[in-house]
Amino acid sequence: MSTVALAVADGTTLFELAIPCAVFGSPRPEGAGSWYELAVCADPGARVGEWLRVETPHSLEEVATAQTVVVPACDQVVTSPPPELVDAVRAAHERGARIASICTGAFVLAAAGLLDGRRATTHWMHAHELAHRHPDVEVDSRVLYVDEGDILTSAGQAAGIDLCLHMVRKDHGAAVANAVARRLVVAPHRAGGQAQFIAQPLHARGGNGLSDLLAWAVERLHEPLTTADLARQARMSPRSLGRHFRTATGTSPLQWLLAQRIRRAQELLETSDDSVEQIARSCGLGTATTLRRHFNTAVGVPPDAYRRTFRSGTRLVRPR
Structure with a gap:
């Protein structure tokens, strides 16, 4: 069982504290094997949301013994x-x-020196202050979250859900992360590189925008979709689609499609007995050779090794 400690300081916001509690403190999903042991750690008298007192048997000293530590948002931005x-x-x-x-x-991670020389993110409203206060940190205010292996940072609120589900996906696989997402009634996956906010929303004539287009594409991953296909569905030119798509998601249409196909392959490797060749066709990647090449680049291990890892219930460790 993996221990997760929430490091709660005085002034921690209620919503951000509830996010890791909802994800890591939820009942063990089917197929997860072992699950998390959650501990909320705080000094006596710590407040959440300016009014709620935290009563917990776990002190901040116990943070040091956890395997995973999550630091929710706090009000210590102006001061240290x-x-x-x-x-x-x-x-x-x-x-x-x-x-x-x-x-x-x-800001806590940066003050501890853990972000020096690393890429990191925070809420876009506070990104400038983080970069100003800690010039050795490469602050990226555009993305939802950043995974640096042993250090992960996310933007505000909903991006915290994305980050927590991302960690579950790394620990237990896509199928389990999707099960947790369904329980929380949230999107099963938003890539970390997706933009924090959309300055110019993509509106397709006769539709409800980018979300409709993405849902349409996800239902057709087995088809050889192209940028032209997506543009036709969105009723705009491929060039215009590419420009708005990158503004909204932080990536190109074809890169986004490839990422979705890899995630579909992950879930099929975890939950089905289909061969790698069959999975490649189901995900629109054509052949096992193509799947293996893209999968190894994206995930860090071959499809067969990935399947053995999650069938055995062990944690996937990506080579660094």
């Missing part, structure tokens, strides 16, 4: 984060823990 919280997070990382932050929790 509490030293005891920074020390606890740094000690956990030194012991080999995976550290994640939601929204302004990134």
Whole structure:
């Protein structure tokens, strides 16, 4: 069983605290094997949302013993984060823990020196302040979350859900992460590179915008879709689609399609006995050779190794 500690400081916001509790503290989904043991760690008298007192038997000292530490957003943006919280997070990382932050929790990680020389994100409203205060951090205010292996950071609120589900996906596979997402009634996957907000929403004539187009494409991953096919469905030129698509998702239509096909392959490898050749056709990648090439690039291991990992219930470790 993997231990997840939530490092709660005075002023932690209620919504961001509830996100990891809902994901990691939920009942074990079918097919997950082992699950998480969640501990909310806080100093006595800590407040959540300015009014709710945190009563927990777990102190911040216990953060250092967890395998995964999640730092939710807090109000310590103008001033420095509490030293005891920074020390606890740094000690956990030194012991080999995976550290994640939601929204302004990134300021705690930065104060602990964990983001120096790394790419990281936070809520776009606070990205400039994070970059100004910690110039050694490569702050990317455009994306939903950043995965640096042992350090993960996310933007605000809903992006925290995306990050937590991403960690479940890394630990237990796509099928289990999708089951948790269905329980929470949220989208099963939004790529970390997707934009935090859409400055110029894509509206297709006769439709409801980009979400309709993406849903249409996901239902047809087995087909040899092209940018021209997507543009035709969106009723705009391929060039115009590409420009708006990148604004909305942070990637190109073909890159997005490839990512969806790889994720579909992950789920089929976890849940079916189909051969790699059959899965390649089901995902629109044509041949097993093509699937293996793209899968290894995206996931870091071949499809057969991925299947063995999740069938055995062990945690996938991507080569670095």
